[in-house]
Amino acid sequence: MAKDISRRNFIRNTAAITAGMTLIPQGLLSSCTRKGKKPNLLFIFPDQYRKQAMGFMNQDPVITPNIDKLAQEGVVFSHAVSNHPLCSPYRGMLLTGKYPLSNGVLSNCNSARTAFGNFLKPDDVCFSDVLSNNGYDAAYVGKWHLDGPTPTQKGEPKIWDSYCKPGKHRHGFNFWYSYGADDNHLTPHYWINDAGEDQAKYFKQWSPEHEAEVVEKYLENVGDKFRNDDKPFAMFWAINPPHHPFNLVPEKYKERFEGKTEKDVLNRPNVQFTDNREMGDKGFGDMFVEKRIDQSIDYFSMCEGVDLQIGKVLETLKEQGLDENTIVIFTSDHGEMLGSHGMMHKNVWYSEAYDIPFIIRWPEKIKAGTDDLLLSVPDVMPTLLSLMGMKEDIPTEVEGKDYSGIFKNEEVDRPEAALYFFAKPEDETEKRRGVKTHNHTYVIAYDNKGEKNHFLYDDVKDPYQMNNIYGENTELEQDLTEKLREILIRTNDPFISLL
Known part of the structure; x- marks a missing residue:
């Protein structure tokens, strides 16, 4: 009961984040930071984490105090979208600043699509390349899903996981703790730094917990050095959960939902508990409602577990004295239908899949608030590079727009559509x-x-x-x-x- 009261009070106190608050005031970027030390970047994007599953939204029945606090202290972009709500295309747009037709990542990377060039090209100039070229220690932890596995023919089993070769394929990331695409959340594996293709390491630990420990060690940077202390860092943390299979979540995160069913927790009026055959027969979306909707509690349990790991990392950031000059982003590659319109997963235009969370916090540099900018994925790269003082280094082929002027008391030509x-x-x-x-x-x-x-x-x-x-x-x-x-x-x- 105490938790419920606390949550209600928090929601009431922060409701302005999504409703009554005006657009963020102009001139939020402190002039001293434009000439001072380069900011660090901590970019957190759990896979398939839908916008509605943040506690302060007061929509899904989740308790996410760490994400809520981040929202309270930062700017919430209320109309951020995933232009192609699918894992690989999102990552391609994020890193290249280009739409799928231009970067070639039209759909999820797997061995059946490699022959079509459906992977991130080593010669593309990516977000991380620009950061690295500007003196950043660039790190990637978690799911990559941008390489093309060895091609297979139609009818052969598809290969999803793929080793990313060191060098140009890693696009400037000098700290590497990653895998291609593998959904064994309870027994994850990673290729670590210069490990060979046959040297993946396996762990018996829920992947968000394990990765949080890695990110914490990276931030602490003691003993065996994880990064160069003399450089600013840019850490991209790609958490796989709450991506399905939803049931691969430790029991301790499910205890709060004990005794409840999917009909108790799925509170959106557009939820259907049977397959939407009308849409399914047309090929729109993934039609697995009857097979997976009973795992909705597992999905929300994953969201709360992910929030807990994010809280640990943010606390470490603060303990190390790094939080004031670190830009923290919380977002996701796409959402999750979770029974809405009789659908599961992503790939469709409905808000549960297409709308994504996007929170940015930079203490003492950006004032908290909300903004209704129609923020598209390719806009993220140029906006952040400009905000971090690298406007002149944005590649000319980038198709996204630089909206950092929102924070700099500049006129911004806001898009009318995404x-x-x-x-x-x-x-x-x-x-x-x-x-x-x-x-x-x-x-x-x-x-x-x-x-x-x-x-x-x-x-x-x-x-x-x-x-x-x-x-x-x-x-x-x-x-x-x-x-x-x-x-x-x-x-x-x-x-x-x-x-």
Whole structure:
């Protein structure tokens, strides 16, 4: 009961983060930091962690005090999206600052797609390359999922996990504690620094717990040195949970939900407890509701467990005297449908999958607040590089926009729409494009038979996107189509011929 009261009080005290607070004031970046020591970066992005699963949102039944505190102390971007809500495409956009058609990572990396060039190219100039070239100690811990495993033919078992070769394939990361794509959360393995392909190390520990210990040691940097103390650091921590399989979570994190069922915890009115066959038969989304919806408690347990590990790392950051000059980001590669619209997982345009958390904290440099910028994934790289004093080093081929002016008392040309994208390199039948504005979600989707479908939702009047209103307002549809056209032209997307 005491925990529940504490949580309610916290929600009441921080409700302004998502509702009543005005946009963040201009001029939040302290002038002294522009000329002073370079800031560190701690970029935390658990896989498949949906926006609704942050306690201060007061939506999913989770308690996440560490994420909530981060939100209270930082800026919450309330309209951040994952333009292609899938693991590898997100990572490709994050690191290159380019959309999938430009960086070639059109879908998840596996051996069946390697022959199509569906992997991060070693010659691309990435976020981490720029950081490394500017004197940063760059570190990567956790899931990578950007390399192309040895190709396999159709009908052969797909290979998902892949060894990332040292050198150009690691794009400037000099501390490496990572794997390709493997979902054995309770027995994870990692290739550590210069370990060979046959030298992966296995651990019997929940992967977020193990990785938190590694990140803490990196921050403490005692004994066997993890990093150069004379350099600023940039740590990217890619936690795999709460990615499925959801049941691979220690029992201790599930105790709070004892005796509850999925019908007790899934409180969104758009949840269906049976497969959405209408959408599934068209190839839209992953249709495993009846197989996995009973693991929803495991998903929320994972979210709370991840929050606990983040809290440990942030406490270590503070203990080491590093928190004041460290930019901390909490975000995710995409969300999780978790039964909404009768779907599981990601890959679709609905808010549970497409909207993502995005919190940025830089103590004494950025004032806390909220901002409704339609932040796309390719925007993250140029915005952070500019914020960190490396505006001149943003690669010219970057397609994302630099929005750091939000923090610098500068005029910012805010986007009116963000792109939704879906494609498969091996199959041109299924393809989708769309836009999200502050008020609407609009998608043109070609299904697995090549037939054209339209979806339009009023996200203000219908926040759970339960009513497809396409066909009711021609003027609105034309306006949204034009907004989509503008983005397609800017990104050289041939989908423009299919509008």
